[in-house]
Amino acid sequence: MQMSKYILKRLLFGVVTLFALAAITFFLMHAIPGSPFAGETSHVPAEIRAKLIEHYGLDKSPTEQFVIYMKNALNGDFGTSLNRKGMLVADIIAMGLPVTAKLGACAFCLAMFMGILLGTIGAFAKHRWVKNAITFFATLGVSVPGFLFALFLMVVFGVLLDWFPLIGLSTWKHYIMPSVALSIGPIANITRLTKSSLSEQLKQDYMILARSKGTGQVLVIIRHALKNAMIPIITSAGPLLATLLTGSFVVESLFSIPGIGAEFVNSVSNRDFTLIMALTIMYGAMIIVANILTDIISAMIDPRIRLK
Amino acid sequence: MENEMNKDLLLAEDGLSADDFELLEETEKDSEFIAVEAKTYFQDAWKNFKKNKLATAGLIFLVIMLLAAIFTPMLSPYTYDQQDLTMRNALPSAKHLFGTDKFGRDIFIRVMYGARISLSVGFASAFINLILGVMYGGFCGYFGGKLDMILMRLVDIIYSVPTLLYVILVMLIFGSNIFSVLLAICISGWIGMARQVRAQVMSLKEQEYALAAKVMGASDSRILFKHLVINSIGPIIVTTTHMVPSAIFTEAFLAFVGIGISIPQASWGTMASEARGLIMSYPIQMVWPVLAICLTILSLNFIGDGLNEALDPRKRS
Numbered sequence: 348m349q350m351s352k353y354i355l356k357r358l359l360f361g362v363v364t365l366f367a368l369a370a371i372t373f374f375l376m377h378a379i380p381g382s383p384f385a386g387e388t389s390h391v392p393a394e395i396r397a398k399l400i401e402h403y404g405l406d407k408s409p410t411e412q413f414v415i416y417m418k419n420a421l422n423g424d425f426g427t428s429l430n431r432k433g434m435l436v437a438d439i440i441a442m443g444l445p446v447t448a449k450l451g452a453c454a455f456c457l458a459m460f461m462g463i464l465l466g467t468i469g470a471f472a473k474h475r476w477v478k479n480a481i482t483f484f485a486t487l488g489v490s491v492p493g494f495l496f497a498l499f500l501m502v503v504f505g506v507l508l509d510w511f512p513l514i515g516l517s518t519w520k521h522y523i524m525p526s527v528a529l530s531i532g533p534i535a536n537i538t539r540l541t542k543s544s545l546s547e548q549l550k551q552d553y554m555i556l557a558r559s560k561g562t563g564q565v566l567v568i569i570r571h572a573l574k575n576a577m578i579p580i581i582t583s584a585g586p587l588l589a590t591l592l593t594g595s596f597v598v599e600s601l602f603s604i605p606g607i608g609a610e611f612v613n614s615v616s617n618r619d620f621t622l623i624m625a626l627t628i629m630y631g632a633m634i635i636v637a638n639i640l641t642d643i644i645s646a647m648i649d650p651r652i653r654l655k
Numbered sequence: 656m657e658n659e660m661n662k663d664l665l666l667a668e669d670g671l672s673a674d675d676f677e678l679l680e681e682t683e684k685d686s687e688f689i690a691v692e693a694k695t696y697f698q699d700a701w702k703n704f705k706k707n708k709l710a711t712a713g714l715i716f717l718v719i720m721l722l723a724a725i726f727t728p729m730l731s732p733y734t735y736d737q738q739d740l741t742m743r744n745a746l747p748s749a750k751h752l753f754g755t756d757k758f759g760r761d762i763f764i765r766v767m768y769g770a771r772i773s774l775s776v777g778f779a780s781a782f783i784n785l786i787l788g789v790m791y792g793g794f795c796g797y798f799g800g801k802l803d804m805i806l807m808r809l810v811d812i813i814y815s816v817p818t819l820l821y822v823i824l825v826m827l828i829f830g831s832n833i834f835s836v837l838l839a840i841c842i843s844g845w846i847g848m849a850r851q852v853r854a855q856v857m858s859l860k861e862q863e864y865a866l867a868a869k870v871m872g873a874s875d876s877r878i879l880f881k882h883l884v885i886n887s888i889g890p891i892i893v894t895t896t897h898m899v900p901s902a903i904f905t906e907a908f909l910a911f912v913g914i915g916i917s918i919p920q921a922s923w924g925t926m927a928s929e930a931r932g933l934i935m936s937y938p939i940q941m942v943w944p945v946l947a948i949c950l951t952i953l954s955l956n957f958i959g960d961g962l963n964e965a966l967d968p969r970k971r972s
Contacts, residue, residue: 360808367812375816375824483709486960490953492904494911495927495945502934596819596912612912615823623820631815 361635426621447606451591453526458533466541488535494597497528514603544576585641589633703965710961713954724770733761765921777899788848796856855887889966896959900952
């Protein structure tokens with residue numbers, strides 16, 4: 348199939364998926380009991396409340412509300428936050444996203460670099476104990492929940508040793524602990540993937556051929572083995588990037604980072620409908636784009652995928 | 656005649672004659688037949704699993720944890736919500752094995768109650784996801800075509816709604832209890848399994864034995880479940896073992912964030928969350944639930960990896 352046609356088809360599917368996602372989230376949200384005006388504004392007189400509800404269009408049927416919402420969203424208007432008075436949802440996202448994305452990008456680079464490095468060492472190591480140590484670390488890394496690891500880092504390196512600042516993101520030093528906390532799980536995952544994928548390649552005949560032609564070990568690894576082992580790594584890197592760029596609730600709230608990740612849980616517990624919608628759509632769009640990019644890059648690297 | 660001569664010639668060349676040979680005894684005739692005792696797939700897998708030390712250690716730990724979770728609460732003098740305000744924040748002692756928390760509750764027994772919750776959430780959700788995933792994935796993979804495409808797109812959409820949204824919704828409708836957590840984990844938890852089974856079935860249905868079964872008049876459901884699913888049992892079991900830790904993870908995360916099961920019930924996540932406030936003054940209270948979570952998940956992952964090698968001969972090193 349032609350590449351451009353394929354991409355177009357995928358994009359079209361992406362748009363349909365996104366629309367369905369928006370619809371499901373919208374109606375699920377309306378099924379959640381509780382109202383954004385239940386908390387601090389509950390003492391407000393009934394007329395004013397009715398006025399407020401009318402002002403935000405909450406008196407219309409969910410279907411009508413959805414149609415209005417989608418119309419506005421297509422014009423780039425995601426409404427105002429129901430919880431934070433007068434704040435545009437688009438502004439909240441525009442403020443939080445760059446912070447989260449910057450941190451996510453650091454964590455992503457760290458995860459890819461360390462994961463591929465450790466995985467390669469694990470696959471090629473001569474000594475058995477090196478292999479075992481890496482396997483053990485990788486399994487440990489996927490076995491420790493992120494929030495516990497973040498807490499551990501904070502206590503040991505932030506409080507006891509006092510090497511890194513605990514909260515905020517003002518200098519490069521601030522980035523280290525949250526990046527490590529975010530990337531530990533992904534590092535372990537990519538290490539496992541790289542190791543198993545590379546071990547598979549090692550058994551192939553072309554590896555022996557390359558070696559017997561006198562190619563150096565490092566060059567064989569980089570030019571032949573790694574290139575061929577890349578597909579499963581890329582396939583998991585796409586969704587990983589999307590997840591890291593949208594942030595983590597735990598890491599952001601533990602390190603007091605004013606990003607978008609912490610926003611989601613808060614918006615859900617505050618019933619901030621407009622913010623939930625916008626964040627879900629953003630998250631969905633990121634995942635969809637990441638998946639399409641992953642498929643395109645895989646097809647570029649591996650001609651066998653293109654032929655299908 | 657000519658043959659006879661050749662034979663004599665050959666023997667002569669080697670310096671041997673016919674007298675150097677003798678006939679085999681009847682009992683000796685089987686000696687060429689060298690083979691190990693025949694084993695079934697699972698016997699073979701079990702033998703290989705036992706060779707993996709980490710996996711065996713994981714299995715032993717998990718069994719001990721399970722037995723302890725079932726029996727210690729029955730035998731212990733304490734309960735998970737019994738407070739003793741004269742014994743607050745006690746360090747580990749003979750009376751309170753792991754010490755007590757800020758309400759004077761025995762931490763050891765709370766860890767055991769937590770094990771009940773975490774392990775039942777883990778195993779129950781893995782079981783539900785296994786059934787749902789195999790049915791859905793098998794159906795899609797076997798029948799393929801337009802229906803498959805629509806069903807898989809549907810799955811993509813269900814999968815892309817953030818889990819947290821399901822969780823909140825379920826919690827609000829059914830309340831904060833273990834069943835809500837379970838339900839919320841299962842809404843999108845089975846999708847990984849469905850994708851895995853679908854891929855397996857799609858490649859296996861092209862095999863000759865599937866065609867042969869069809870020619871011999873086997874029904875679709877028989878081919879699917881008795882042939883294709885059975886032949887992908889290895890990946891299915893491995894995916895299931897990895898589902899248990901991920902469910903335990905999710906439960907702990909939800910509890911830590913404060914939207915899991917309601918207090919005073921103990922889960923490892925709620926205990927970690929409660930100990931967080933005292934982490935600088937009584938770090939020991941944090942250690943127990945964390946140790947329980949990490950060791951259990953580590954064991955499950957080792958078991959999963961061990962099974963992965965044991966069930967797939969190609970992956971053995």
